[in-house]
């Protein structure tokens with residue numbers, strides 16, 4: 333068996349320790365006589381697994397007690413629709429900040445349900461974050477939506493924007509659990525699981541309780557946060573196995589020392605990789621320094637003709653999924669929590685060797 337260093341943006345690498353636990357529990361979870369996949373979601377065993385996962389996530393993120401934590405399906409993209417459905421009427425205005433590919437998708441979906449004001453737009457190549465001073469927020473907006481980390485552009489907010497009393501809604505799909513955050517600054521946090529939480533099939537929504545109960549009457553029940561919260565996210569069958577794996581990942585993060593330890597590791601990984609890029613005179617990252625993502629690191633070389641040999645050599649060295657998003661080309665290394673420092677060191681070593689041959 334050969335495990336590679338997997339730099340995929342998502343679905344992304346999981347910690348080997350978690351995968352080993354899943355293997356050991358595959359045929360029989362504890363003394364249940366069955367796999368978690370085969371259990372009733374209403375049974376005592378699965379309800380215990382689900383509650384434990386929620387409690388661990390609450391502990392890791394220090395989620396205040398006036399927030400609900402939901403484990404839903406439909407991905408972050410489903411929430412692009414669920415957000416306006418839960419928080420607007422047809423006449424409401426929702427403010428959106430556009431910092432790149434995922435912001436744009438959230439905006440175009442919201443436009444199907446409510447009036448959207450693009451309060452700020454990074455523009456150009458979407459390689460920076462618009463400073464808070466210039467945002468044109470709507471007084472009385474239903475909410476302000478932004479994307480703290482743009483997974484494709486590799487652009488991350490170095491601040492949490494202050495939007496007064498208007499609920500702040502954040503798509504944290506590719507940054508949640510990378511460091512501690514102050515949940516009380518947000519009305520809604522949501523994140524597809526397949527980057528930093530666990531397997532695809534699950535989206536975590538953390539919503540302040542006063543924002544429940546505003547859904548439009550025609551909101552699909554599975555997207556109605558209040559209905560889902562009332563049933564512990566089990567109004568219908570949840571993504572049971574993904575939920576269980578997420579719980580195993582939360583336990584793993586706790587064993588590593590929680591989000592403070594994740595922050596130290598992630599900062600060190602990102603610094604090492606950006607230093608290698610900036611110091612090379614060969615590799616280039618286009619993002620404004622203070623807005624560089626800790627999780628997704630895009631880079632280019634002097635010629636696109638080098639992309640293919642770079643990727644082939646990387647693969648031969650056990651470093652995979654480094655191709656940039658199809659919309660932007662170049663390279664992208666996603667270095668989520670599960671990527672160890674050894675993976676970043678191997679990548680940096682390979683990059684130096686490639687430059688010696690082709691630079």
Ligand SMILES: *Cc1c(COP(=O)(O)O)cnc(C)c1O
Pocket residue numbers: 342406407408409410434479481482483503504505506524525527
């Ligand atoms: C991956 C990603 C999404 C899309 O997630 P799905 O679960 O595929 O819908 C949305 N937003 C961001 C920031 C992402 O990284």
